[in-house]
Structure formats: structure tokens, C-alpha cells
Amino acid sequence: xxxxxxxxxxxxxxxxxxxxxxxxxxxxxxxxxxxxxxxxxxxxxxxxxxxxxxxxxxxxxxxxxxxxxxxxxxxxxxxxxxxxxxxxxxxxxxxxxxxxxxxxxxxxxxxxxxxxxxxxxxxxxxxxxxxxxxxx
Numbered sequence: 001x002x003x004x005x006x007x008x009x010x011x012x013x014x015x016x017x018x019x020x021x022x023x024x025x026x027x028x029x030x031x032x033x034x035x036x037x038x039x040x041x042x043x044x045x046x047x048x049x050x051x052x053x054x055x056x057x058x059x060x061x062x063x064x065x066x067x068x069x070x071x072x073x074x075x076x077x078x079x080x081x082x083x084x085x086x087x088x089x090x091x092x093x094x095x096x097x098x099x100x101x102x103x104x105x106x107x108x109x110x111x112x113x114x115x116x117x118x119x120x121x122x123x124x125x126x127x128x129x130x131x132x133x134x135x136x
Contacts, residue, residue, distance in 0.1 A: 002060075003060070004059075005032070005063070065078075067107060082116075108120050119133035
């Protein structure tokens with residue numbers, strides 16, 4: 001079980017379904033949602049307030065990341081998050097897994113170029129596949 005999961009996806013229905021699957025399966029109790037990469041970076045950067053409010057559930061142990069989103073897409077998020085990981089020790093712990101509808105092999109290759117990206121899953125979420133990725 002992960003202490004918490006951050007879902008970065010601009011689709012409200014996908015966010016709801018993913019959260020429900022993660023909690024009902026016992027994978028986690030706490031799910032944070034961000035509608036795009038920019039919102040997620042702001043959330044992850046606010047250590048003091050989030051640590052005070054969420055205690056051991058912050059930072060999230062897992063980030064589920066979509067590709068196509070407004071303001072800051074998944075790949076733009078990875079570039080900024082990579083820098084954040086270098087600047088802030090607590091950001092080095094979350095595992096990133098893409099959860100997207102893209103079947104484009106170029107997207108898979110681009111995602112896996114980042115050493116902290118541990119997997120690439122297609123929507124809808126398959127909790128068993130996610131568990132395999134996270135356990136490795």
C-alpha cells in the first residue's frame with residue numbers, strides 16, 4: 001500500500017474513476033488530484049503547508065501522469081519535476097507512472113527516457129499492472 005498517490009489528469013471522470021479504483025482496491029487511502037502539470041508542481045512545491053496538513057501522506061509515494069493536458073502537459077511536467085527532484089530531497093521519493101490513452105510508441109520512448117519514470121500504462125487503469133510496476 002502506498003501512503004498516497006497524486007493523479008495528474010485534466011479529465012474529472014478519469015480522476016474520479018482512478019481515485020475510486022485506488023482506494024477500493026486498498027492500494028492507498030489518500031489520493032491527491034491535479035488537473036495539469038503546473039497545478040501539480042505548485043502542489044508538490046508547497047512542502048510546509050502540505051506536510052502540516054497531510055503528515056505522512058505527503059509527499060505522495062506515486063504519481064500517475066497523463067500526457068495531454070492544458071497549461072503543462074505530462075512531458076513538460078517531467079522536465080520541471082526533474083529539476084524539482086534535484087532541488088528538494090522530498091521530491092526524489094515519488095515513483096512516476098504514465099497513465100494515458102496514448103498508444104504512440106514515441107510517447108512511450110520519450111517517457112522512459114526519464115530514470116524516475118517506472119512505467120507506462122494505458123487507460124483505463126489496471127490495478128494489477130500498476131502493482132507489478134510499483135513492486136519492482
